[in-house]
Amino acid sequence: MGSLSIWHWIIVLVIVSLVFGTKKLRNIGGDLGGAVKGFKDGMKEVNSLPEAIKAEAGDAQREDAAATRMS
Incomplete structure (x- = not known):
């Protein structure tokens, strides 16, 4: 009774x-x-970025998160 039939x-x-x-x-x-x-497509582009750019993007995200928590 709880589930829906076709x-x-x-x-x-x-x-x-x-x-x-x-x-x-x-x-x-x-x-x-x-x-x-x-x-x-966006996820494929992110996965194809060099590791240095990924690290910089991660740092920026952590800084944004920290700033948001302080607000």
């Missing part, structure tokens, strides 16, 4: 598509996919 999810999907429309849902899905792709 029929519940289908009904929810139909109601959501009726409320928002399929075009708007498609746009939302495309925007979400683009955001995820951008995040992954």
Whole structure:
């Protein structure tokens, strides 16, 4: 009784598509996919940085965190 069956999810999907429309849902899905792709690309760039730059970025983040805690 606590979990939702496939029929519940289908009904929810139909109601959501009726409320928002399929075009708007498609746009939302495309925007979400683009955001995820951008995040992954950003993570790849960070992982490809030389170690010295990573250390400098870590120092800056620690300084920002310390300044935030003091405020």
